[in-house]
Amino acid sequence: MRDAPILLTPGPLTTTARTRQAMLMDWGSWDADFNTTTASVCEQLLGIVQASASHCCVPLQGSGTFAVEAAIATLVPREGKVLVLINGAYGERLAKICQVLGRRFTPVRSDEVRPTCAAEVDRLLADDPTLTHVALIHCETSTGILNPLVDIAEVVAAHGRGLIIDAMSSFGALPIDARQVRFEALIAASGKCLEGVPGMGFVLAEKHALSAAAGNAQSLVLDLHDQYQYLARTGQWRFTPPTHVVAALHAALEQYQQEGGLAARHARYQENCRILLEGMATLGLRSFLPSACQAPIIVTFHAPRDARFQFKDFYERVKAKGFILYPGKLTEVETFRVGCIGAVGPTQMHAAVDAVAQALRDMHVVDI
Numbered sequence: 001m002r003d004a005p006i007l008l009t010p011g012p013l014t015t016t017a018r019t020r021q022a023m024l025m026d027w028g029s030w031d032a033d034f035n036t037t038t039a040s041v042c043e044q045l046l047g048i049v050q051a052s053a054s055h056c057c058v059p060l061q062g063s064g065t066f067a068v069e070a071a072i073a074t075l076v077p078r079e080g081k082v083l084v085l086i087n088g089a090y091g092e093r094l095a096k097i098c099q100v101l102g103r104r105f106t107p108v109r110s111d112e113v114r115p116t117c118a119a120e121v122d123r124l125l126a127d128d129p130t131l132t133h134v135a136l137i138h139c140e141t142s143t144g145i146l147n148p149l150v151d152i153a154e155v156v157a158a159h160g161r162g163l164i165i166d167a168m169s170s171f172g173a174l175p176i177d178a179r180q181v182r183f184e185a186l187i188a189a190s191g192k193c194l195e196g197v198p199g200m201g202f203v204l205a206e207k208h209a210l211s212a213a214a215g216n217a218q219s220l221v222l223d224l225h226d227q228y229q230y231l232a233r234t235g236q237w238r239f240t241p242p243t244h245v246v247a248a249l250h251a252a253l254e255q256y257q258q259e260g261g262l263a264a265r266h267a268r269y270q271e272n273c274r275i276l277l278e279g280m281a282t283l284g285l286r287s288f289l290p291s292a293c294q295a296p297i298i299v300t301f302h303a304p305r306d307a308r309f310q311f312k313d314f315y316e317r318v319k320a321k322g323f324i325l326y327p328g329k330l331t332e333v334e335t336f337r338v339g340c341i342g343a344v345g346p347t348q349m350h351a352a353v354d355a356v357a358q359a360l361r362d363m364h365v366v367d368i
């Protein structure tokens with residue numbers, strides 16, 4: 001069998017053999033062993049952001065977006081109103097979720113190359129006392145930009161509103177401390193920086209906010225209050241859990257702790273990102289974001305100007321050398337993206353840059 005390609009994408013991403021191995025067994029969803037695994041996973045997820053005292057972990061079946069939608073549906077009352085901070089496609093998705101759920105919202109759009117501005121959030125909250133919540137993307141994966149979570153959380157707390165953070169692509173890799181950053185909900189998933197497989201989202205919900213949220217959700221499966229009540233009462237998931245995904249996440253978390261937790265994961269991704277940026281720069285490939293707001297998660301590169309560069313062709317050539325890249329998500333400029341996350345290190349990142357160099361040479365791309 002030929003080796004599986006390395007995924008340099010923002011999820012699903014490359015996992016270790018040990019994580020995949022953990023899925024080679026079947027579990028009964030009612031069985032005590034599986035319930036212990038669920039409890040251990042939830043406890044560890046809270047621990048990663050020091051939220052065990054203040055928040056509950058509510059796991060949810062599905063991809064990350066299911067958990068984002070569940071958080072908004074459950075925690076924003078029907079008469080609530082959300083300030084949605086947008087500087088990319090995932091921010092747009094937050095607005096779409098509010099719209100579909102019928103929650104009132106104010107979208108604030110800012111440039112894709114600039115982090116959301118905390119002072120502007122301050123002004124908007126002061127101007128509109130009917131805003132009950134603020135929704136923010138921590139790392140906007142559509143470009144790789146890092147938004148100033150600490151500053152924004154401070155402003156939101158000062159105004160006494162609830163903060164909902166989509167930390168999907170940052171959780172476990174970029175530091176967040178719930179004792180300093182006040183939030184009502186923080187959302188992430190199994191298949192990103194924790195290096196599990198996709199299939200489970202989770203919401204770290206502030207205890208009082210969650211217990212006050214009964215009846216808000218107009219969906220049965222996305223009702224996190226109900227999901228949590230059932231879990232707390234029985235130790236089991238309400239509805240069939242993604243057993244193999246939970247087992248893989250449990251194994252991935254074991255390796256996460258052994259690697260050295262958040263600090264070690266952060267350092268490895270930062271090094272991956274540095275090797276990528278430097279290597280691509282030597283090929284003449286320019287990154288889209290200013291380095292000051294570039295998160296070490298995924299990097300957007302300008303596509304070469306050369307007419308001989310076609311992304312599809314480039315993608316196939318790089319894939320043949322063992323690496324899966326990601327298309328750009330910007331409408332204005334031609335770009336492509338390369339992830340720094342997953343069970344990869346310096347060796348893979350250097351090899352990926354070599355594969356890109358070789359592909360460009362083979363395509364006779366000179367005008368970069």
Ligand SMILES: *Cc1c(COP(=O)(O)O)cnc(C)c1O
Nearest residue numbers: 063064065090139141166168169
């Ligand atoms: C990956 C991601 C999501 C969730 O996407 P799914 O396709 O539903 O898993 C949400 N927000 C951000 C910022 C992401 O990177």
